[in-house]
Amino acid sequence: MSTLDLVVLFGTLGLIVGYGVYKTLGTKDIDGYLRGGSSMKWGTIGLSVMATQASAITFISTPGQGYESGMAFVQNYFGLPIALIIVAFVFIPIYYKLKVYTAYEYLESRFDKKTRLLGAFLFLVQRGLAAGITIYAPAIILSTILGWSLSWTILLVGVLVIIYTVSGGTKAVSLTQKHQMTVILIGMAIAFGYIVHYLSDFVTFPEALHIAGSLDKLNAVDFSLDFEKRYTVWSGILGGLFLALSYFGTDQSQVQRYLGGKNTIESRMGLMFNAVMKVPMQFFILLTGALLYVFYIFYQPPVHFNQQSLNKVEQQVGSENIDLITEDHDYWIGKRKASAMVYKDALLSGSKEEQKEAQELLQFTAEQVNSSRAEMKNLIASTDVTIKLKDSDYVFLTFILNYLPQGIIGLLIAVIFSAAMSSTSGELNALASTSVIDFYKNLINQNGTEKQYMLVSKLLTAAWGVLAICFAFMAHQSENLIEMVNILGSLFYGNILGIFLVAFFFKYVQGTAVFWGAILSQSLVIALYNFTEIGYLWFNVIGCVGVIVIGLLIQLVKPKA
Structure with a gap:
C-alpha cells in the first residue's frame, strides 16, 4: 500500500480507539463497566448490535460468497426480523425486570445453579472459539494480500481491541462500534460505487444485473425441500429464526449490547433498527459480490485469487x-x-x-x-x-488493492480491521461479563467489593483477549469463513435457545430435566454434524426442539416434587 493508504488506515483506527478510551475514562463501577451505566440510546445500541454481528468475515467473505455461489446465502437471514421482534417483546422485558448483567442469571432464578452454569459454559465455549476466528479470519487474508506477517497482523488486531475494551468496558465497546459501523457502511458503499463505475465502460447497471442473473448469481430465493441444501427459504425462515433467536436473545455478546440501553424502549428500538436494516445490508454485500463476478467478466481476473x-x-x-x-x-x-x-x-x-x-x-x-x-x-x-484451495475470501480484497485509488484502499482496509475489532471487542466484553458474573461472583467471591469486581473484570477481559489471540494462531480454515462462523454457532445456539424457551413457556419443567435435556440434545447435534449431511442451519431447530422434547419427557418420568 502507498504511504497515503497507511496514513488513512492507521489514522482511522487510531481515532476510533482513542475516542473509545477517552469517552470512558471515568468508568469506575461494575454497572458502568458491564452495562454501560444503562445510558445508551437506540442509535448506539442499533449500530453496536449490528457491528457485533457483522465481523470482518462479513465484509471479506460475503462478497466472495456472492461471487462464487450467488446470493442464496441471504436466505440465511430471512428469519432474523421475526426473531428480533420476539426478542424485543419477550426477552427484553424479562431481562430488564430482573436487572440482570448476563442472560444466564435468569436461568438460576428459573431453574437452578447447574443449569445456569451449563448455559454460561456453552456460551463461553462457542463464543471463545468464535473470537479467535474473528481475529484470525481477516488476519490470514490481509497478511497474504498485503505481504504482512500473519503473527503481527493477528497481534495488531488483538492488542488494539484489548486496549479499549479493557479500558472502558461495555460503553467503550458500544461507542467505538457506532463509529466503526459508520466507517464500514461508507466504505462498502464506495466500493460498490467503483464497481458500477468501472462496469459503465461496458454495460449499464441493469445490463450488469441481467448478465449476473443469466449466470445464476442473483438466485436469492430457493423453495427446495431438500434438507441437505444449505440455503433455502425454509432453512432460512425456520433455521435462521432459531439461530437469530438464540443469538440475539441468549448470546451475551448481543444481550450485553441492549442491556446497556436507557430503558426497554431504547433497547427495543435498537433491535428494530436491525430488524429493518440487517437483511438489506446482507443483500447489498452479496450483490456487491455478484457484481464483482460481472466486473471480472470485463476485467482480467487471476486464475486463482490467492x-x-x-x-x-x-x-x-x-x-x-x-x-x-x-x-x-x-x-x-x-x-x-x-x-x-x-x-x-x-x-x-x-x-x-x-x-x-x-x-x-x-x-x-x-x-x-x-x-x-x-x-x-x-x-x-x-x-x-x-x-488452502478455496480462494473466494480473496476476491474482494484483490479488487480493492488493484482497482481502487490511493487513500480509498486505506479506508477499505480500515473497514476490514474495524469490523474485526468491533465484533471481537463485543465478544471479549461478553466473555468477561459471563466469567465474572456467572462464575467468579457466583461461585468464588459472592460478597466482593466494586473495586474487586472491576479489577477482575478487566483482568478477565485481557485474559480472554490473549486466549482469542492464541485461538487465532491455532485456527485452521476448512470452509468459507462466513460459513465457518455460522456452522460453529449452529452447533450450540439451538441448545441454548431451547433452555431459555423451556424457562419462558414450560413452567412445570424443572432444572434437572432441562439440564439433562440440554446435555443429550447437544450430544445429538454433534453426532448429526459428524455423521450426516444435514444443512447446518437445521441444527438450530434440532438442538432447540431436542432440549424441549427431551426435557419434557424427563420431567414426565420424574414429575415435580
Missing part, C-alpha cells in the same frame, strides 16, 4: 503446469467477455430466440472458465494438501 497458493505450487513443481492452465483460463476469459457483449446486444435489440442463444453461449464460456479454475485447484491439491 496468489500465495500459486507461489507455493510454483516453488514445489515449477511453473509449467501453472502456465498451461493459466493460458487456457485466459483464452476462455476472452471468449466469456465476447459472449457477454453478444448477450448485451441481444438484450437491446435481439429476439427472444437470439437472447436465449446468446445466454447459452455466455453460460458455456463461463463454465469453461470455471473448469480452468477447478483444474488449478486440483493442481494445488495434488501438490500440497495443506494449501
